[in-house]
Amino acid sequence: MNDSEKLLSELKDIRKIMDRSSRFLSLSGLSGILVGLYALTGAFIVYRIIYVQFPSIYRQEYGTNIIIQLSIIGLIVLLLSLATVLFLTTKQARKEQKPLWGPGTKLLLVNLLIPLASGGILISILALRGIYEIISPCFLIFYGLALVNASKYTRPEIFTLGLIEILLGLIAAIIPGCGLFLWALGFGVVHIVYGFLYLQNKKRNQKS
Numbered sequence: 001m002n003d004s005e006k007l008l009s010e011l012k013d014i015r016k017i018m019d020r021s022s023r024f025l026s027l028s029g030l031s032g033i034l035v036g037l038y039a040l041t042g043a044f045i046v047y048r049i050i051y052v053q054f055p056s057i058y059r060q061e062y063g064t065n066i067i068i069q070l071s072i073i074g075l076i077v078l079l080l081s082l083a084t085v086l087f088l089t090t091k092q093a094r095k096e097q098k099p100l101w102g103p104g105t106k107l108l109l110v111n112l113l114i115p116l117a118s119g120g121i122l123i124s125i126l127a128l129r130g131i132y133e134i135i136s137p138c139f140l141i142f143y144g145l146a147l148v149n150a151s152k153y154t155r156p157e158i159f160t161l162g163l164i165e166i167l168l169g170l171i172a173a174i175i176p177g178c179g180l181f182l183w184a185l186g187f188g189v190v191h192i193v194y195g196f197l198y199l200q201n202k203k204r205n206q207k208s
Contacts, residue, residue: 028088029202032195035081036188042077043184046070050180067127108153115146136179140169140186161194 049069119142123135147162165186172182 028092029195029198031085031088032191034084036191039187112146112150133176136183137169137173
């Protein structure tokens with residue numbers, strides 16, 4: 001190997017190290033599965049409240065009691081999801097002997113939180129004004145935008161996951177009556193499938 005080839009090889013190694021330092025790669029496939037199960041459970045409870053507990057004549061305008069119940073369910077699902085992701089990601093990072101907090105983590109969080117915070121504020125405004133039909137599409141679209149925005153600082157498959165969430169959100173906006181079903185599909189089924197595929201891919205990489 002001559003000097004120019006050696007220098008080129010060293011530059012490639014440096015680039016790989018810099019790329020890894022700017023990416024957060026200690027994700028957990030199990031966390032995706034569990035978050036999906038939480039979402040499906042929450043969606044089932046919401047379905048029972050809206051479509052079983054109350055007759056159809058009362059669905060035109062949700063009462064304060066129903067809004068409070070739905071908000072509590074959503075908050076519980078969110079807190080469980082965040083706690084699970086944090087716990088399993090920390091465990092995965094320690095197992096891989098990688099730092100949990102670094103440049104990659106900071107970049108990931110900033111790019112993830114900007115669309116999520118914007119979406120959360122918009123959804124709160126819509127809820128306060130009694131505009132409920134587009135809340136489910138907004139959840140999916142802003143979540144998908146957050147994943148797409150953050151994907152360059154973590155695993156590339158997150159980009160595809162984000163596009164799927166955006167597509168489901170747009171469909172939910174076109175068909176408002178299917179909002180809960182598509183919400184369950186996006187936050188539940190899609191996360192579970194992603195988690196299983198991630199674990200299978202990781203096993204294949206470990207064997208090779």
